Amino acid sequence: MMWMKAQVDEVRTVDDALVKVKVMLFYEIKDIELMLQQTKDPIADMANALTADVIAFASQLTYEDFLEQTGKLNDLESYPQLCSRSKSIGYEVSKVVYRGYQAPTQLQRMHDDANERRTRLKLSVEQEEQEQEMTDFKLKGTLETVQLQHKLKLEQEEHKQKLALYELFFWST
Numbered sequence: 001m002m003w004m005k006a007q008v009d010e011v012r013t014v015d016d017a018l019v020k021v022k023v024m025l026f027y028e029i030k031d032i033e034l035m036l037q038q039t040k041d042p043i044a045d046m047a048n049a050l051t052a053d054v055i056a057f058a059s060q061l062t063y064e065d066f067l068e069q070t071g072k073l074n075d076l077e078s079y080p081q082l083c084s085r086s087k088s089i090g091y092e093v094s095k096v097v098y099r100g101y102q103a104p105t106q107l108q109r110m111h112d113d114a115n116e117r118r119t120r121l122k123l124s125v126e127q128e129e130q131e132q133e134m135t136d137f138k139l140k141g142t143l144e145t146v147q148l149q150h151k152l153k154l155e156q157e158e159h160k161q162k163l164a165l166y167e168l169f170f171w172s173t
Contacts, residue, residue: 001028001094006047008054017063021054022099023073025082027091034090042089049085050096053078066101073098 008021025046029035039045057078058066072078079096086093 001026003027004043004047005099006050008051011055011058013058013061013063013066015062017066017103019058019063019066020102021058021073022101023050023054024097024099025050025093026095026097027086027093029090030092031090034088038089042086042091045089046082046086046091046093049082050079052081056081063103070098070101 003024003026005022005024008023011019011021013019027046029042035042054073057073061069074097076083076093076096079093082096083093
């Protein structure tokens with residue numbers, strides 16, 4: 001089993017963000033005669049196919065989506081050109097390991113700032129929701145108190161009316 005580290009520079013996402021993608025490739029030679037017939041530089045062939053696959057992967061995604069889906073760069077299914085080319089030159093790729101990305105400082109800072117703003121907005125929304133729930137709870141309590149006071153007042157008035165009727169009835173007999 002052999003391995004090589006590779007870095008694909010200037011990988012452009014669909015929203016024009018440029019990143020460097022780092023991977024490690026594990027492979028072995030399966031057919032030396034086929035390799036000798038098909039290529040003079042098998043490592044360059046595999047590196048070029050790997051580069052094409054990484055560029056194809058990122059070119060369909062926004063920068064944000066790329067960051068969310070980098071785990072897929074650990075799957076051989078993300079490297080159809082690499083697998084095809086390596087097989088055609090007598091090699092077998094057993095694994096590709098995504099080692100990370102590097103974005104220009106300004107882009108990374110913008111991404112970090114955007115994440116910070118989103119986090120602050122989420123916290124603000126949660127705080128507003130909690131405050132609204134507290135206000136609703138207080139208003140519900142106040143409403144229940146007012147309704148209870150109103151009910152007591154009605155009961156007192158009904159009681160006064162009954163007493164008045166009773167006294168009227170009692171005095172008239």
